Amino acid sequence: MASVAAGYLPILLFLGVALALSTAFVLLPMLVSKATGSSNPYADKLAEYECGFPAFEDSRAQFDVRFYLVAILFIIFDLEAAFLYPWAVSLGAIGFGGWLAMMIFLAELTLGFVYAWKKGALEWE
Amino acid sequence: MIQTIAFYLFATLVIASAALTIVARNPVHSVLWLILSFFNAAGLMVLVGAEFIAMLLVIVYVGAVAVLFLFVVMMLDIDFAELRAGYAQYLPFGVLLVLVLSAEMIFAVSAWSAGGIALSASVAPVPEGVPNIEALGTLIYTRYLFIFEGAGLVLLVAMIGAIVLTHRTRSGTRPQNVSQQVKRRPQDAVRKIDQPVGQGMDL
Numbered sequence: 514m515a516s517v518a519a520g521y522l523p524i525l526l527f528l529g530v531a532l533a534l535s536t537a538f539v540l541l542p543m544l545v546s547k548a549t550g551s552s553n554p555y556a557d558k559l560a561e562y563e564c565g566f567p568a569f570e571d572s573r574a575q576f577d578v579r580f581y582l583v584a585i586l587f588i589i590f591d592l593e594a595a596f597l598y599p600w601a602v603s604l605g606a607i608g609f610g611g612w613l614a615m616m617i618f619l620a621e622l623t624l625g626f627v628y629a630w631k632k633g634a635l636e637w638e
Numbered sequence: 639m640i641q642t643i644a645f646y647l648f649a650t651l652v653i654a655s656a657a658l659t660i661v662a663r664n665p666v667h668s669v670l671w672l673i674l675s676f677f678n679a680a681g682l683m684v685l686v687g688a689e690f691i692a693m694l695l696v697i698v699y700v701g702a703v704a705v706l707f708l709f710v711v712m713m714l715d716i717d718f719a720e721l722r723a724g725y726a727q728y729l730p731f732g733v734l735l736v737l738v739l740s741a742e743m744i745f746a747v748s749a750w751s752a753g754g755i756a757l758s759a760s761v762a763p764v765p766e767g768v769p770n771i772e773a774l775g776t777l778i779y780t781r782y783l784f785i786f787e788g789a790g791l792v793l794l795v796a797m798i799g800a801i802v803l804t805h806r807t808r809s810g811t812r813p814q815n816v817s818q819q820v821k822r823r824p825q826d827a828v829r830k831i832d833q834p835v836g837q838g839m840d841l
Contacts, residue, residue, distance in 0.1 A: 517687040517770065518641055525644060560740055576712040578804045584709050585800040588702040589793050595788075596778075601776025611779035618790040625797040634801045636813055 582634060593622050641685060648681040665711045675706045690771040 546552040581622075600607075600615045629635055662668040676699045683692035768820040778786050833839060 517689055518644075518685050520683050521689075522640065525640075529687060576709060577732055578713060581706070581709050581713060582800055582804045584702070584706045588698070588706060588799065589797050591698060592701045592793060595698060596789075599771050599775030600691065600779055601775075601781070602769070603772045604826060606772070606776045607779045608781070611775075614779050614783050621787070621790040621794050622797075625794045628798060629801055632801055633807065634805045 579637070584627060586634070587620065589625070593619070644681065644827065645685050648678045648685065651675075651678040652682065669704060669707045670712060672707065673700055674703065688770055690774055722829050 543552075596618065597615070600611065604612065652675050655671045655678065659668050659671040662671055669760060676695055678698075680692040680695040683689070683695060831840075
């Protein structure tokens with residue numbers, strides 16, 4: 514199984530490069546400002562602001578529950594797509610039975626999709 | 639060599655970020671640590687050779703489940719200081735849970751080291767020379783077909799349940815009605831008049 518992981522080595526190298534670069538971009542300005550003596554944090558400078566004026570409210574505003582419905586519909590169709598990948602790759606080996614199984618699966622989810630559509634769950638208003 | 643280093647890197651980061659998920663005071667930070675943990679678990683899966691599972695972890699868990707967690711955290715209107723005030727009250731229950739879990743772990747590890755658990759006999763053999771995703775596909779859609787269809791039903795129930803629980807029609811909103819817009823003809827909306835000079839206009 515080492516061959517599978519070896520194929521991902523370039524991605525690991527890229528990750529290392531990305532990590533090194535991002536660390537440098539964060540740490541170097543801090544080090545330079547400390548070294549040159551321009552580092553002078555005070556309460557007003559560290560306070561959060563939006564467009565230059567003090568923030569009106571807490572950043573954790575309460576969400577509408579409609580976002581949750583959209584997210585859960587997204588998860589379900591995401592999983593459906595995820596199931597389609599191994600099916601498409603192994604379609605030659607699993608034959609008609611496997612094809613029919615996926616069609617039934619898709620029909621189940623299409624039923625849910627029709628229900629969501631008719632209920633107006635996809636409409637934002 | 640590289641594989642060993644990568645394994646220890648990913649494993650350490652999984653455990654560290656999982657610990658930080660629990661310890662973090664801000665629940666939003668907790669979810670972000672959880673996402674880091676998912677990414678490192680995906681790295682571990684790649685090291686094992688289960689690349690499809692790794693991609694699934696990134697797509698489904700990071701892309702969808704973590705977003706759902708974030709939404710839930712943002713939706714709940716909980717005073718977290720008040721929630722933490724019950725620490726002493728829930729302490730006995732928490733200690734009980736810890737005892738049960740650690741006992742389970744000790745039993746599992748000692749049973750494993752005592753031998754006799756032939757795990758490789760109960761799982762399907764890994765075919766040689768076949769990509770991971772293809773081997774998975776041939777198993778899911780033949781041997782585990784009914785479980786797969788059951789998963790589809792569970793997803794259907796989840797979808798309908800979410801709609802029933804969270805969807806409500808709002809009155810007073812004016813949604814777009816496409817067919818009505820398309821059906822509207824110029825003669826319904828436009829009027830041509832020959833306006834006489836010097837007289838007021840009649841609307």
